[in-house]
Amino acid sequence: MKRLRPARPGFACCLAILAAGCSFIEPVAPWEKGTLAKPEMGFDAARFDARYDEHIYTSREAAPAASGVGGGGCGCN
Amino acid sequence: MQLTRPPKRAEEKPKAALMLAAALALPGVLPARAETAPEYGMIGVRYLHYLDEQSGLRRITVNSPSLVFLAPIAGEWSLEGGLTTDNVSGASPRYHTLVAGASKMNDRRRAGDLRLTRYLPWGTLAVGAAYSVEHDYGSKALSVQASVSTEDKNTTLHFGLGGANDTINPVNTVVVNEKKRTTDLLLGVTRVVTRKDIVQFNLTQSAGHGYYTDPYKTFDTRPRERIHNAVSGKWNHHFSGSGGTSRLSYRFSSDSFKTRAHTFSEEYVQPLPEGWTLTPSLRYYSQSAANFYVDAVYDPVLGPPFLAGIRPGSRQYISMDQRLSAFGAVTYGIKIARQFGPDWSAEVKLDRYEQRGSWAMFGNGSKGLDNLTANFVQIGLYRRW
Amino acid sequence: MVAQPTIDATRDAGMTVEFNAMGGPCELRLAGLPADSANRLARAAIEEVHRVEAKFSRYRADSIVSRINAAAGGKWIACDDETNALLDYSDAMHAASDGLFDVTSGILRRAWDFDRSSVPSAARLAELLPLVGWTRVQRRSGEVRLPERGMEIDFGGFGKEYAADRAAALLLDGGALYGLVSLGGDVRVLGPRPDGRPWSIGIQDPRDPGRIAAHIEVIEGALATSGDYERYFDLDGQRYCHILDPHSGMPVAAWRSVSVLAPLTVVAGGHATVAMLKQAIGLNYLDSAGVPYFSIDAGGHFHYKNIGKH
Known part of the structure; x- marks a missing residue:
């Protein structure tokens, strides 16, 4: 099995490429965003649920469950 | 009722299409659709x-009540936070799965966090603080976050910086006042792709140094430094036919302990009549073992605590912590929510988590691990104002 | 150009506020918000509608429109940004309609008295027509001047639609996801019903005020109607309505009503009015604009395209 290596140096490039790729997409006009405004279409809609997910996974898996920054640790780590 | 389809006509010059452009120049006819302070608390x-x-074997039971809130302040600010108490009872985690006879434990963890966000025409600024206290472990964290949106609000960049300061004082006093300091960085972009699709990519790095060892485990010595990188992609798609929303995400992460993890998750939010919402979810997680992880397999001659093929003291770092082993895990669950009028809502979420060495995505997984299962029940009641 | 669609009332409709503005019945629907927020937002939206009405009404002597008209043939009038934006829009509408949509055509009402049911003489129209002509309106940085005494401008052709869009933007920015703003029958939908179903908007039968000719389903965007039944008289079997061709001074006659679906109410209303004014080639115009429409011709036949009619 080929080992995967951390993609650290490519991280910034990655974002630049994604941003460039997105510019080919037809922009969505403000009046077309009714659906996008639904809470379930947002990424921080489940902010109360995120705490719960951390509860489930932090004490059982190696990868940090927190998706943001500065969440604070606990002894279960 | 008489219906007549309009006959095909020669195209007139598309002057008519200019009207939209002219209308868009009118002031205040379009919502800013910037991320605005919440209208309600x-x-x-x-x-x-x-x-x-x-x-x-019944191992750990946790009962965890919590309080969460979100409050708009003066139209341009919001304050959100939460308070949680975890009451843990049952047997402590066995230091590895081959040794039975875990000691009884009872513990309580209290945690709280607060975040203040300022909403500006171009984006948001936020500061946050969090703490967590257990009898043997304390953590304080601070963070700052910013987001910047493009003029058309279709692209938003996110930046985050956080720091945590942990203090470890195990009851067995193998170490006293040990520290762990962590710095987190976040770089992300959210992009509206179509009127029904929105994607987000995040890069996070967490660099920490200090005490990572588990003080309660006999054979456990870990590096004092851990650097963790993760890249994630999320895609939300709305189905106009069913009115449901699919929320798909993938994350790859790797760290200096040489664990690598893939996480795939999908949840589908289906609104139903009478204020009901049903959200089934599925998640698959797989990680490779840390490079200092050893399977808890004992020397066939010497027996416990001598590990097969490992001479005591021959290794700088060692751990038999199941969390650092190679395994796969599946979570499946369902959330049932009901809105009662505009102000009240309630939800019940049920999840089952199963972890097995044999479910590792690559390789065979670590040996000698017992399958771990966990059942979660969560009840929530919310009031808006 | 006011149609009077009825909005069907079904459960999950949330809060409904009825009020009068812009010379007609108006309605706000807001669903899925806590009562306090909905009330607060509704108040702000209604206030905004009244603000637009007061600021641009030609019936109020202190409005900017009245001041511009009073100074016709005289001095330049300085305008604020919003007024200048409406003047820019008037210019764009005039260009997009080949001169048919003209905010200076309101003075033709002096010849057309819809209460007296009489057709003005050609001589009377000939007196007034020289005073009609957007191209004669003079503009320089932030100022406007009507060159001849007796000339008038009037934003009535899109003022109601503009107010609906302003109110809708305010509601959307306030977090409203589900609901609509209806000003005298021109409807801007903020978003569907809370369960995702569209709002069903009735199009009034132009010849029977109590009857709905069709229901049109709208999830988001605006539906505006221009019709020959708002102010009119019938004489010798011929309908004379208030939508007047600025070139001839005569009422249009090809369509009983035109309803257009567009992202913004100003755009929907603009296209509907221009299609009425284009008369025989009204549908060519709508096709070239690429907008969904529902129209009823002078014979009562329905013509529609890309519209969720039922």
Whole structure:
């Protein structure tokens, strides 16, 4: 099995490429965003649920469950 | 009623199409659709109960009530936060799965966090603080976050910087006042792709140094430094036919302990009549073992605590912590929510988590691990105002 | 150009506020918001509608429109940004309609008295027509001047639609996801009903005020109607309505009503009015604009395209 290596140096490039790729997409006009405004279409809609997910996974898996920054640790780590 | 389809006509010059452009120049006819301060506040109480089981043995029970709130302030600010108490009871995690006879434990963890966000025409600024206290472990964290949106609000960049300061004082006093300091960085972009699709990519790095060892485990010595990188992609798609929303995400992460993890998750939010919402979810997680992880397989001659093929003291770092082993895990669950009028809502979420060495995505997974299962029940009640 | 669609009332409709503005019945629907927020937002939206009405009404002597008209043939009038934006829009509408949509055509009402049911003489129209002509309106940085005494401008052709869009933007920015703003029958939908179903908007039968000719389903965007039944008289079997061709001074006659679906109410209303004014080639115009429409011709036949009619 080929080992995967951390993609650290490519991280910034990655974002630049994604941003460039997105510019080919037809922009969505403000009046077309009714659906996008639904809470379930947002990424921080489940902010109360995120705490719960951390509860489930932090004490059982190696990868940090927190998706943001500065969440604070606990002894279960 | 007489219906007549319009006959095909020669195209007139598309002067008519200019009207939209002219209308868009009118002031205030379009919503800014910038991320705005929430229009209403919310307060909720949640209660989480879970049970970890291994080999049919009841292990840890956690009862965790919490309070969450979100309050708009003066139209341009919001304050959100939460308070949680975890009451843990049951057997402590066995230091590895081959040794039975875990000691009884009871513990309580209290945690709180607060975040203040300022909403500006171009984006948001936020500061946050969090703390967590247990009898042997304390953590304080601070963070700052910013987001910047493009003029058309279709692209938003996110930046985050956080720091945590932990203090470890195990009851067995193998170490006293040990520290762990962590710095987190976040770089992300959210992009509206179509009127029904929105994607987000995040890069996070967490660099920490200090005490990572588990003080309660006999054979456990870990590096004092851990650097963790993760890249994630999320895609939300709305189905106009069913009115449901799919929320798909993938994350790859790797760290200096040489664990690598893939996480795939999908949840589908289906609104139903009478204010009901049903959200089934599925998640698959797989990680490779840390490079200092050893399977808890004992020397066939010497027996415990001598590990097969490992001479005592021959290794700088060692751990038999199941969390650092190679395994796969599946979570499946369902959330049932009901809105009662515009102000009240309630939800029940049920999840089952199963972890097995044999479910590792690559390789065979670590040996000698008991399958771990956990059942979660969560109840929440929310009030908006 | 006011149609009077009825909005069907079904459960999950949330809060409904009825009020009068812009010379007609108006309605706000807001669903899925806590009562306090909905009330607060509704108040702000209604206030905004009244603000637009007061600021641009030609019936109020202190409005900017009245001041511009009073100074016709005289001095330049300085305008604020919003007024200048409406003047820019007037210019764009005039260009997009080949001169048919003209905010200076309101003075033709002096010849057309819809209460007296009489057709003005050609001589009377000939007196007034020289005073009609957007191209004669003079503009320089932030100022406007009507060159001849007796000339008038009037934003009535899109003022109601503009107010609906302003109110809708305010509601959307306030977090409203589900609801609509209806000003005298021109409807801007903020978003569907809370369960995702569209709002069903009735199009009035132009010849029977109590009857709905069709229901049109709208999830988001605006539906505006221009019709020959708002102010009119019938004489010798011929309908004379208030939508007047600025070139001839005569009422249009090809369509009983035209309803257009567009992202913004100003755009929907603009296209509907221009299609009425284009008369025989009204549908060519709508096709070239690429907008969904529902129209009823002078014979009562329905013509529609890309519209969720039922």
